Amino acid sequence: MSPATALWTSILLGSCAQVFLKKGVSPQNTAGGASYMALLRSAWVWAWAACFLLATGLWMIAISKIEVSFAFPMLSLGYLVVPVLSIFFLREHVSRKRWTAIAVITLGALIIYRSA
Amino acid sequence: MGSLTKSDAIAGPALSLETPAHADQRLPWEWAALGSILLASCGHLLIKLGLVAAAHATAYPGLVERVLHYMMQPAVAAGLMIYGLGTLLWIMAVSRRNISFLYPLTALNYVLVSLGGKILFDEKISSGRWLGIAVVVAGVALMQLSATGEKA
Numbered sequence: 001m002s003p004a005t006a007l008w009t010s011i012l013l014g015s016c017a018q019v020f021l022k023k024g025v026s027p028q029n030t031a032g033g034a035s036y037m038a039l040l041r042s043a044w045v046w047a048w049a050a051c052f053l054l055a056t057g058l059w060m061i062a063i064s065k066i067e068v069s070f071a072f073p074m075l076s077l078g079y080l081v082v083p084v085l086s087i088f089f090l091r092e093h094v095s096r097k098r099w100t101a102i103a104v105i106t107l108g109a110l111i112i113y114r115s116a
Numbered sequence: 117m118g119s120l121t122k123s124d125a126i127a128g129p130a131l132s133l134e135t136p137a138h139a140d141q142r143l144p145w146e147w148a149a150l151g152s153i154l155l156a157s158c159g160h161l162l163i164k165l166g167l168v169a170a171a172h173a174t175a176y177p178g179l180v181e182r183v184l185h186y187m188m189q190p191a192v193a194a195g196l197m198i199y200g201l202g203t204l205l206w207i208m209a210v211s212r213r214n215i216s217f218l219y220p221l222t223a224l225n226y227v228l229v230s231l232g233g234k235i236l237f238d239e240k241i242s243s244g245r246w247l248g249i250a251v252v253v254a255g256v257a258l259m260q261l262s263a264t265g266e267k268a
Contacts, residue, residue, distance in 0.1 A: 108251030115244030
């Protein structure tokens with residue numbers, strides 16, 4: 001796997017992890033209250049852990065070759081990916097003000113990408 | 117903590133551990149937040165430092181073997197631990213202040229890690245890249261401003 005592919009995959013999986021965690025800890029998915037045992041029994045929480053570990057591993061592969069001053073600010077793309085995923089998988093509403101902020105962050109990431 | 121009073125002696129020693137409200141001895145949130153940001157940035161830079169030392173790891177074909185080899189590097193292990201410590205401090209800070217107030221501060225990491233890349237790894241950061249980083253930081257701040265007054 002190329003370092004660049006590792007970076008993009010890591011960002012995507014890291015964002016998926018957040019959505020899985022939210023699924024895992026939301027009340028309707030933790031039958032019997034939010035006890036630690038209930039969390040351990042949740043497949044969503046395990047999906048979060050798997051994605052988180054994989055994203056961390058891929059992150060290391062990415063920055064073993066890519067400059068940190070490029071790769072690290074690229075993590076801010078999570079601010080775009082998480083809300084997009086949350087609309088589809090969590091039915092969350094994203095306000096216009098928040099979209100404006102997301103657009104600014106994405107523009108920043110784009111500028112960094114273009115100036116690489 | 118003062119000497120044991122009569123009521124403390126009756127109630128047992130556990131009570132004497134309680135700190136009066138006017139003498140809060142917990143870590144101030146400013147230090148916790150700043151410490152967590154510094155530790156997170158240092159952690160990432162240490163991980164990179166260890167990965168540079170393990171550059172020959174491309175000899176490992178499998179993804180898992182490669183990552184495990186990386187994690188065996190002392191600097192990488194130290195970096196992960198320091199990052200974990202930063203997370204603990206972050207939890208402390210969050211327990212004292214609103215997350216919507218604290219979260220934009222983490223955007224400082226983008227600046228600190230990039231500066232570290234320039235100083236430690238001789239990365240050439242063009243003015244375009246700095247501009248991009250500044251725009252990202254502004255966007256994160258804007259995100260939090262947009263959250264004030266929202267319920268979700």
